[in-house]
Amino acid sequence: METTRYEKGIELLEKMISKEIMAETIEKVKQFSPDIARLIVEFAFGDVYSRPTLDLKQKELLTITSLVTLGAESQLDFHINGALNVGLSPNEIVEVIIHCIPYVGFPRALGALQVIMKVFEKRNVKLDSHIK
Amino acid sequence: METTRYEKGIELLEKMISKEIMAETIEKVKQFSPDIARLIVEFAFGDVYSRPTLDLKQKELLTITSLVTLGAESQLDFHINGALNVGLSPNEIVEVIIHCIPYVGFPRALGALQVIMKVFEKRNVKLDSHIK
Amino acid sequence: METTRYEKGIELLEKMISKEIMAETIEKVKQFSPDIARLIVEFAFGDVYSRPTLDLKQKELLTITSLVTLGAESQLDFHINGALNVGLSPNEIVEVIIHCIPYVGFPRALGALQVIMKVFEKRNVKLDSHIK
């Protein structure tokens, strides 16, 4: 029997985020609007995130870049957590912010940095001698 | 003697873009406003693009993601060319666009795709059996 | 005697929002800067919102779409309340968010959804069997 798009999406999400964040985010949306939850899981994760060509680490780098550029700070902690969970180092995550500065400017970069600082503090994650 | 930030920036640019594109872009800016050209070379390329932690391929993936998200189509061909020059495959470049769809929507993705199609056609580059 | 643009704006606002929200928003702006309050009432509501061709329900659907696309979450609860007050159903309001997903992506849609969930909870409004 073929895996459905929804199952593929959930499988992917379970690699990226903890059960706590799953409950706080996807489940909370599902209780309010099952349709929106289904579209996220099926399309964003089942169709797109589970594609080949780029690996999960690369995908999280791209997602964070896009969210930083949008200024979508309220959606960023989900993917900062996801990035750490799929094996990106704290330095790689902060490096994304630095790399974005010439393209998006400091306000978007600093807005994102505040989210990163909170997630890192909560998970007790530290930058490794982050000096050039 | 230490390499200046400007020299580091130019060195980096020479890896990324051809002399023709250098002349069409950086040099054209330099003739009009030497200060702006200098700030691009020193800051965007000398300070930021030449940092360690991420490699040139990763950086071009991030830059394209940020430009797609901004809808900065007029600045995109420079980096599509750069991405091909540093060794990204056509499929990886198009995959960035696909990965961005859930974050930025189809209008930004399709606007970017038009630029990619032109650059690929001009360089006679083709997608490799781009079917999932 | 002709109705002034300001009077037309206030008349329109009284159809859209409760006295409590009027006091929290328009009046608070007026105490700080009477000019800004006057420009909002006269232009946004007196000139534009009170035009014919589209009805109030259609206008609220468009306004919410524009705010979702902008990511202007802090200004959204005013118009979610307005949309309910002019007779749009909870399902129609959530449907706007779903319709926007392919154009603006999930981050803007989910940011808006958080505001909608709060307003609906506060007003004890529920989606009607929101399953396709």
Place this chain on the structure above:
Amino acid sequence: METTRYEKGIELLEKMISKEIMAETIEKVKQFSPDIARLIVEFAFGDVYSRPTLDLKQKELLTITSLVTLGAESQLDFHINGALNVGLSPNEIVEVIIHCIPYVGFPRALGALQVIMKVFEKRNVKLDSHIK
């Protein structure tokens, strides 16, 4: 046998746009990247545009609002044509632009207006005594 998401999307598109525009847009994308074309047809049109709750005219009003707010001028003519095809009047389409002014400002409104003027001229469509 159940209609696939792709078939539902194509069915919807055939109501909205002419065969000429279909060929210029969806087919052109399909030749370059079949995956992107499939995601547009299946998700944007099969999943989202074909939902109930709002009718096709309302959906085109929302789509135009979102594109105007984004400043996605290069993607706008597709939906201005679609809006006329599903039965919106020229005045209703221009009214969307006017309604957006207080939310997005004049630059986005005027950028969109240029696209509308071109589509209307090409289709020989005129505003009906567009004076308040």
Place this chain on the structure above:
Amino acid sequence: METTRYEKGIELLEKMISKEIMAETIEKVKQFSPDIARLIVEFAFGDVYSRPTLDLKQKELLTITSLVTLGAESQLDFHINGALNVGLSPNEIVEVIIHCIPYVGFPRALGALQVIMKVFEKRNVKLDSHIK
């Protein structure tokens, strides 16, 4: 007899732009949609641009900054011309672009620069020894 908002707007516009640009822009909009033209003249120029507190030069600096930040390149030449007409020097105009770089990034700055270069070339305007 009191000056109307429309007359105040036209008076202001006549200080800012040449008859040629007036015809190309405001008049062209007016022929298509008299309502939109009236809202621009009355609100943007009659109400807002003709306010005291800031002078015309300051206002053009702010307008250009906002358009650069929006990436509204198609609306920028109107105000680059306006800025020169109210007495801003070419160097002050380019300085706005440079000042914006840390806030909006290089893509928006370079997109705007292309418009400035065209307007300056058309008017045979040159930067004055633009080297720090």
Place this chain on the structure above:
Amino acid sequence: METTRYEKGIELLEKMISKEIMAETIEKVKQFSPDIARLIVEFAFGDVYSRPTLDLKQKELLTITSLVTLGAESQLDFHINGALNVGLSPNEIVEVIIHCIPYVGFPRALGALQVIMKVFEKRNVKLDSHIK
């Protein structure tokens, strides 16, 4: 001995913001990521903000305009404070918001106004008979 770019940046910052805000912002970033703090000080303040051609008051007007247009509300209080510190009047600061309305719309203007109202209240600053 030549002043370094970092020293020039710090010197400029000391004119713009109080020691308290310096500690809350730049120092907090520095403790987390010394590289990002250094890039802000060297590039945004040492290279760009300390340029001639425009004076500090003009620069703060432009910066606020850009932040309002971006909707970067979380970064705005820093520069509202900076604007007051370099001698702009409360009325001039609010006038920037009013001038931006036709370019960015009311949602961005009102989002910014909320930040201004908080800063003015905290510093006990009032508008001077802000009636046209």
